[in-house]
Amino acid sequence: MVREPSVAAIDVIAALDTAVAEVAAAPDGAQWIRAVSIIDSDDLAVAAQPVTDAVLLVGVSGDEVVDWLRGLADPGHAAHRPVLILTKAADPRFGVAAAAASVAVVIVDDRARWDRVLATVQGVLDRGVDDDASAELAPGVDVDLIGLVGLVAHGTGGLVSIEDATSARVLAYSPSRGEADDLRVQTILGRAGPPGYLDLLRQWGVFDAIRRGGEVVDVPEHPEQAMRRRLVVGVHSGSGRHLGSIWVQEGAGPLTDDASDVLRGAAAIAARILTREMQAPSTEGQLVQRLFGAHGGIDASSAGAYLRWPVDDPVAVIGIAPVGGDESRQGEVMTAVGGALRLHASAFATTALTTVLDGRAYLLLPAVRSTALIRWTRGLVTRFDGDPILAGAVLRAAVVMPLAGLAEVSTGRVEVDRVLSATASDTESARVTTLAESRTAVLLGEILAVLSQRDDLTDPRLTTLVDYDVEHDGDLVPSVAAYLAAHGNVRNAARTLGVHANTLRYRIDRAQQLSELRFDDADDRLLTEIGLAIRARSTRRD
Numbered sequence: 001m002v003r004e005p006s007v008a009a010i011d012v013i014a015a016l017d018t019a020v021a022e023v024a025a026a027p028d029g030a031q032w033i034r035a036v037s038i039i040d041s042d043d044l045a046v047a048a049q050p051v052t053d054a055v056l057l058v059g060v061s062g063d064e065v066v067d068w069l070r071g072l073a074d075p076g077h078a079a080h081r082p083v084l085i086l087t088k089a090a091d092p093r094f095g096v097a098a099a100a101a102s103v104a105v106v107i108v109d110d111r112a113r114w115d116r117v118l119a120t121v122q123g124v125l126d127r128g129v130d131d132d133a134s135a136e137l138a139p140g141v142d143v144d145l146i147g148l149v150g151l152v153a154h155g156t157g158g159l160v161s162i163e164d165a166t167s168a169r170v171l172a173y174s175p176s177r178g179e180a181d182d183l184r185v186q187t188i189l190g191r192a193g194p195p196g197y198l199d200l201l202r203q204w205g206v207f208d209a210i211r212r213g214g215e216v217v218d219v220p221e222h223p224e225q226a227m228r229r230r231l232v233v234g235v236h237s238g239s240g241r242h243l244g245s246i247w248v249q250e251g252a253g254p255l256t257d258d259a260s261d262v263l264r265g266a267a268a269i270a271a272r273i274l275t276r277e278m279q280a281p282s283t284e285g286q287l288v289q290r291l292f293g294a295h296g297g298i299d300a301s302s303a304g305a306y307l308r309w310p311v312d313d314p315v316a317v318i319g320i321a322p323v324g325g326d327e328s329r330q331g332e333v334m335t336a337v338g339g340a341l342r343l344h345a346s347a348f349a350t351t352a353l354t355t356v357l358d359g360r361a362y363l364l365l366p367a368v369r370s371t372a373l374i375r376w377t378r379g380l381v382t383r384f385d386g387d388p389i390l391a392g393a394v395l396r397a398a399v400v401m402p403l404a405g406l407a408e409v410s411t412g413r414v415e416v417d418r419v420l421s422a423t424a425s426d427t428e429s430a431r432v433t434t435l436a437e438s439r440t441a442v443l444l445g446e447i448l449a450v451l452s453q454r455d456d457l458t459d460p461r462l463t464t465l466v467d468y469d470v471e472h473d474g475d476l477v478p479s480v481a482a483y484l485a486a487h488g489n490v491r492n493a494a495r496t497l498g499v500h501a502n503t504l505r506y507r508i509d510r511a512q513q514l515s516e517l518r519f520d521d522a523d524d525r526l527l528t529e530i531g532l533a534i535r536a537r538s539t540r541r542d
Helices: 009-019 062-072 075-080 094-101 114-127 145-156 182-189 195-203 206-212 259-279 283-291 300-307 327-348 370-383 406-422 439-452 460-472 476-485 490-497 501-515 522-541
Strands: 020-025 036-039 054-057 084-087 104-108 159-164 170-173 216-219 230-236 242-249 315-323 353-357 360-366 394-403 432-434
Touching: 009 020, 009 084, 009 104, 009 114, 009 182, 020 094, 036 114, 036 327, 054 114, 062 075, 062 084, 062 094, 094 104, 114 327, 145 159, 145 170, 145 242, 145 259, 159 182, 170 182, 182 242, 195 206, 206 216, 206 230, 206 242, 216 259, 230 259, 242 259, 283 300, 283 353, 283 406, 300 406, 315 327, 315 370, 315 406, 327 353, 327 360, 327 370, 360 406, 370 394, 370 432, 394 406, 406 439, 439 522, 460 476, 460 501, 460 522, 476 490, 476 501, 476 522, 490 501
Parallel strands: 036 054, 054 084, 084 104, 394 432
Antiparallel strands: 020 104, 159 170, 159 242, 216 230, 230 242, 315 360, 315 394, 353 360
């Protein structure tokens, strides 16, 4: 039996740290949080709907919050009251309305990213312990990231934060105590720090040093930017993989004399923790991955019982992958964007499940009307356009629905993977598509992949043309490709190539003489087009 986490509401608020702009209605000390969910305006319109103990009101106005609180004050709605409401709206009526409903209300800083807030609350629940509890660990007792930041804060006298390898996500941080400078505040809120100061860090080689690892960098204070002194060290695995970084900002008092030594030790511990966490995700996270077919899969009935999801209800599977940008960083990019995808999926359907596997994100949603789901997915992937977190890439999605139930989720993942793989290099195709819409691209891509593995099926006549072009700096291959793509229309093909029609006729005749292919023969044309497609596929891959 899996224990359901339970954390005091005041501890959840404390964990949010600088993301809290105001506590409009404080919680009772005896109130506990067991689960968190996202609610939007449409959800509030559903009368007396059951909610979790903590709710994030995303895109909800102050008037809507007040009306909802007043409705919750009705004794008949007692079973549907949350313990804690988190909202970016602010209204002087919150205090009275919340008191009448016996609900705590926290106003979140408008600059905070909702996915960061959700991840923080869920992280507290997953630990099921007070943020400060691990700071008193006895020697020899294992420690997690939260415990580690407490130990480092105690050992250095500063404000500690641990960031992931992309520097886009704070994994853990110590209480700010009102001493955080703007860089720390913005980072915890999920925003980029002050551009001018970040440029200075780059000029000083701080980020390069973090990626190299090993050395503790002493970053001096910068009064003009209102930045305090800080120390930072990169975290790397035993194999040299960059896992993240640990930052210590000087607070009201100076850092300890041995703060650098403390950081070096902390980097070694953090490397073990992060490596362990990557290898052993949470129980629910691992179960969701297995539902999508990873780690050997799982029985649908078992997954449904744990996740409280009806086993036979129709579902939809969405696969999301980055296209373009730095391909070597696509795995990091999808891990970094995973929290935001979870946020938006949960806002669309509170039961949504998300995971990231092999550089792609997968969403499991209840099956709804296909047009509505496609429209929402299109808005989801375009929402991230231009976001620095994507490092120049854009997101593309594939949708498979309806599937008969949880037992078909892994099959759905295979199908969306087929679509994403087939359209990965096609920057002109739709950002959101289905297997039915992409059937030609999928089947042709898979056929070409099989043929490309068979050297004995390579046509030596096409190889002759390729070799001729290399030796004579010719253009026979692209000329043949354009000619066939234009269905033998010389003028259209010549216009595409930007040459005179007579020049193209000469090249086509020369290609037929050298290769002995006959482009007036349907079989020769088909075989040549297949060979050219395989060659183009190989060139893109290289």
